[in-house]
Amino acid sequence: xxxxxxxxxxIAYDIPEDKRRTRVAKCLQTYGDRVQYSVFVVDAKPAALxxxxxxxxxxxxLEEDSVLLCDLGPVSSLEESKFSFIGRDRPVxxxxxxxx
Amino acid sequence: xxxxxxxxxxxxxxxxLVAHHEFCPRRAWLEAAGERTDTRQMAVGVASHAATDDxxxxxxxxxxxxxxxxxxxxxxxxxxxxxxxxxxxxxxxEYKATPVRRRTDVTQPMRTQLALQVAALIxxxxxxxxxxVYFTEHKRRVEVELSDxxxxxxRAAVEATRTCVESDTAPQPLEDDPKCTRCSHASxxxxxERKLASIKRRIVVADPDTQIVHLATPGSRAFVRxxxxxxxxxxxxxxxxxxxRVQGVAVHGNVDLTGGxxxxxxxxxxxxVWCTSTGRVVGDAASASGPNGxxxxxxxxxxxxxxxxxxxxxxxxxxxxxxxxxxxNGNAPExxxxxxxxxxQAADAPSVNELLxxxxxxxxxxxxxxxxxxxxxxxxxxxxxxxxxxxxxxxALNYAYALLLGDCIRAVRSCGxxxxxxxxxxxxxxxxxxxxxxxxxxxxxxxxxxxVRALNNGxxxxxxxxVNLAAVNLTDKGRKALxxxxxxxxxxxxxxxxxxxxxxWRRAIEIQARLVxxxxxxxxxxxxxVRTR
Ligand code: SF4
Numbered sequence: 162x163x164x165x166x167x168x169x170x171x172i173a174y175d176i177p178e179d180k181r182r183t184r185v186a187k188c189l190q191t192y193g194d195r196v197q198y199s200v201f202v203v204d205a206k207p208a209a210l211x212x213x214x215x216x217x218x219x220x221x222x223l224e225e226d227s228v229l230l231c232d233l234g235p236v237s238s239l240e241e242s243k244f245s246f247i248g249r250d251r252p253v254x255x256x257x258x259x260x261x
Numbered sequence: 262x263x264x265x266x267x268x269x270x271x272x273x274x275x276x277x278l279v280a281h282h283e284f285c286p287r288r289a290w291l292e293a294a295g296e297r298t299d300t301r302q303m304a305v306g307v308a309s310h311a312a313t314d315d316x317x318x319x320x321x322x323x324x325x326x327x328x329x330x331x332x333x334x335x336x337x338x339x340x341x342x343x344x345x346x347x348x349x350x351x352x353x354x355e356y357k358a359t360p361v362r363r364r365t366d367v368t369q370p371m372r373t374q375l376a377l378q379v380a381a382l383i384x385x386x387x388x389x390x391x392x393x394v395y396f397t398e399h400k401r402r403v404e405v406e407l408s409d410x411x412x413x414x415x416r417a418a419v420e421a422t423r424t425c426v427e428s429d430t431a432p433q434p435l436e437d438d439p440k441c442t443r444c445s446h447a448s449x450x451x452x453x454e455r456k457l458a459s460i461k462r463r464i465v466v467a468d469p470d471t472q473i474v475h476l477a478t479p480g481s482r483a484f485v486r487x488x489x490x491x492x493x494x495x496x497x498x499x500x501x502x503x504x505x506r507v508q509g510v511a512v513h514g515n516v517d518l519t520g521g522x523x524x525x526x527x528x529x530x531x532x533x534v535w536c537t538s539t540g541r542v543v544g545d546a547a548s549a550s551g552p553n554g555x556x557x558x559x560x561x562x563x564x565x566x567x568x569x570x571x572x573x574x575x576x577x578x579x580x581x582x583x584x585x586x587x588x589x590n591g592n593a594p595e596x597x598x599x600x601x602x603x604x605x606q607a608a609d610a611p612s613v614n615e616l617l618x619x620x621x622x623x624x625x626x627x628x629x630x631x632x633x634x635x636x637x638x639x640x641x642x643x644x645x646x647x648x649x650x651x652x653x654x655x656x657a658l659n660y661a662y663a664l665l666l667g668d669c670i671r672a673v674r675s676c677g678x679x680x681x682x683x684x685x686x687x688x689x690x691x692x693x694x695x696x697x698x699x700x701x702x703x704x705x706x707x708x709x710x711x712x713v714r715a716l717n718n719g720x721x722x723x724x725x726x727x728v729n730l731a732a733v734n735l736t737d738k739g740r741k742a743l744x745x746x747x748x749x750x751x752x753x754x755x756x757x758x759x760x761x762x763x764x765x766w767r768r769a770i771e772i773q774a775r776l777v778x779x780x781x782x783x784x785x786x787x788x789x790x791v792r793t794r
Binding site: 210 | 299300301303304305307308448471472473474475476477478481487488489492499500502503504505506741744745748752
């Protein structure tokens, strides 16, 4: 069976209509972090990914819009170096306890 | 699996419960008790019913999510899709997403489910012309012919399901059944752990990989906006966390949560624990749809009549873990040996009173040697002082115990038990007695260990404490350092001594809570505490 561990996804979208684009962005915000104008990083367990796909699928126009999901592998095995920025970096929610 | 509302015992059986029962009676029982898991299978089940993209049905009159009921056979349910023909007769379509199945086979549970939907519609006075299963992955619709045998079978399945979910005791888990590896409820059922023996096959990696959010900056405020939890300090946004990543919230001291955030967290089934800035747990909030109401009734009855066996295990494993921790980190071989003998005395103490006596004597001995574990010259430890703490070490211990208690409350709540009815701690002292019981075996390996490491590594320094008259407390900075040290400890993996698989200490706390539940609901003969070696 598919192990129930979180994987990191890079999600990018191409949505010409403003309203739908805003709604997709709002929906992705619940799952992960916006790292570029139309690019998100989402760490999700299989269950959360299914929910995400359904939620995004319900917002877009299947003929016109396109959402790309790129599986970057299990979160636990990701090396820091795989993720870097030139210029300003954008925070990604860490995978450990959050102490504020 | 089309209706996901909680089904209470005594209520009509639902079609989805019957489907669970066809798979495994225990799964139906757990589902009826309100146990929910966040697994891919569950999400796919919910999602398949949201699928509405069958292009071939575009022109007809289609009704979706239709509630049906059969008065005679006494069950309720929901049809995904019903198509209405021009002559008024109906066609029932059940959507199925079956990613594991390569072929579009109609299984027996699917036939039963359709038969129940059709029987209910007929009972409601409708005419059903045909019924289908629509396989969403294959985009294929398969017609299913139903015979009298199918209806008879379905009726019997409703009765079997009713008998199962109305029973007072949980059905035993299946033994070594391959079904369990495909079961959405395995992480709460723990089919292999019931034997209390080493486990050869591993069903699920069930460690949560979402996070506890600790709010520990005085004067900050947390609220919800666009699916994210925002934390603002002095009017400035300090952090924004996607809600799907939050596993629970711990509030430390003077921090405000808005009503909207509390409601959102509870709606998601997450818990909130509040404690003071000196580490006293003030209270917690839990979702109303927590599972296992009937298990709580059993818990109260057992707590009232007493369960010496559970109390013995809590103390025996606590003292045994104190001995191990002291042997590994301190220098007091005699105390270790005497703690070992206290541990075996606790295991067969004749009454709770004597048990408390043994526990007290062991604590005196353990804390008498606690100082031998501290390497940093700044810190000294003479005696354990609860409140107020007389020295930094005691202040740190108090705080770590509050953090541990928070995790125990969360674990006890997540399996539907009540933190307030315990077996060792008295339930009439306004204390979360069961959570305190469960905390005992984790004190040394989790809380004490986090404190000793933080002090010895210099993560906590003397400047991280402040003195107010006779009382010593952590500063804001010190508190955050200790929370970080505790979190690192509780998410460390270790080999569970009973089951021989590795899991995090936080998951172990929940596993132990579920073993207590198993003893109470009759799925298991006895409880074994975690004893580190
Ligand atoms: S894990 Fe196994 S025993 Fe437990 S409910 Fe699922 S199928 Fe039944």
